[in-house]
Amino acid sequence: MTIARSEIPELFPNINDIKDESLREKVISVWVEAIEVGCGGKGWTADELRAVPFTLLAGDIDLRYVEHLNSCAKQCIAIARVLGEVFGDRIPINMDYLIAGSLLADVGKPLEFDKDSSGNVIKGHFGEMLRHPFSGVALCYKHGIPPEVMHIVATHSHEGDKVQRSIESIIFHHADFVDFDIAKYLGKVAAK
Numbered sequence: 001m002t003i004a005r006s007e008i009p010e011l012f013p014n015i016n017d018i019k020d021e022s023l024r025e026k027v028i029s030v031w032v033e034a035i036e037v038g039c040g041g042k043g044w045t046a047d048e049l050r051a052v053p054f055t056l057l058a059g060d061i062d063l064r065y066v067e068h069l070n071s072c073a074k075q076c077i078a079i080a081r082v083l084g085e086v087f088g089d090r091i092p093i094n095m096d097y098l099i100a101g102s103l104l105a106d107v108g109k110p111l112e113f114d115k116d117s118s119g120n121v122i123k124g125h126f127g128e129m130l131r132h133p134f135s136g137v138a139l140c141y142k143h144g145i146p147p148e149v150m151h152i153v154a155t156h157s158h159e160g161d162k163v164q165r166s167i168e169s170i171i172f173h174h175a176d177f178v179d180f181d182i183a184k185y186l187g188k189v190a191a192k
Contacts, residue, residue, distance in 0.1 A: 003035045007046045011066055012103050014073040020096045027100050029143045030107055034136075038110025040124050052113060052121050055180065058187035065109060068179050073102040075175035076168075083171075091167060094148065098168040101152025105172055107139055108132030108153075133159045 008028045009015050018024040036043045044052075054063040080093045109132045114124025126135070136153040152169045154160065156176055165173060 002043070003032055003046060005029075005032055008032065011046060011049065012069060012073065014070065014077065014099055015103055017077065018096050018099050023096055023100055023146070023149075026143050026145055027103060030104060030139050030145065033143070034107045034110045034139055038113065040114040040126070042115075044110055049110065052109075055183050056113075056121070056123060058180075058183040059191055061183055061186045061190060063179070063183055063186070065106070069103060069106055071179055072105070072172065072175045073099060075178060076102045076171050079171050079175065093167055093171070097146065097148045097152070098171060100145070100149045101156075101168055102172050102175065104136060104140060104145065104149060105153050105156040105176065106132055106136070108134065108136030111135045111139075131157070131159070133157055 005028050008031045012031070015024060015027055018027065035046075035049060038044050039048075050064060050066050052065040053061070054065050054068040076098050077095075080095060080098055083091045083093065108130070112123060112127030112130070112132045112135065113121050114127070116122050133154050133156065137150050140150045140153055148166065148168070151166055152172050155163055155165050155169045156173050160169065160173065
């Protein structure tokens with residue numbers, strides 16, 4: 001299955017906020033490959049990707065994966081703006097790295113996820129072997145993503161708990177868990 005490069009900014013509008021054109025194009029390339037080789041090698045369509053649940057760990061909730069990525073990007077931009085307003089340049093934030101990292105942190109999930117015979121999204125064999133931070137970094141490396149952005153991908157989840165996260169990774173980590181903790185809460189409420 002193939003996806004047009006032009007569909008990536010439609011899925012993730014904040015990609016256009018990356019000022020460095022070369023970095024923006026590399027982020028698009030990573031996404032194109034992740035979508036084309038994901039789902040157990042079958043690939044995803046843009047519509048299928050929009051329907052993927054945000055997480056398989058919270059039960060039956062109405063939050064989607066693409067929405068989560070867009071939420072995190074917007075949260076990161078807002079957090080950086082607030083930090084800049086309050087602390088000025090005493091907290092140095094590379095916005096291109098922050099936005100790219102927020103949009104790539106979960107780029108490994110199209111590889112982690114697959115569909116069962118009924119069309120339900122499940123964790124596939126690839127996902128059982130490698131969690132998305134690992135596959136995400138591999139994809140990013142292949143496409144020449146800067147190490148500062150790969151650091152965000154690598155450290156955004158519990159895999160990063162044993163290392164010093166960069167400022168951009170700290171911001172993304174907390175934005176990510178705002179959504180994840182809310183999803184878990186909604187899943188518990190729905191289960192009652």
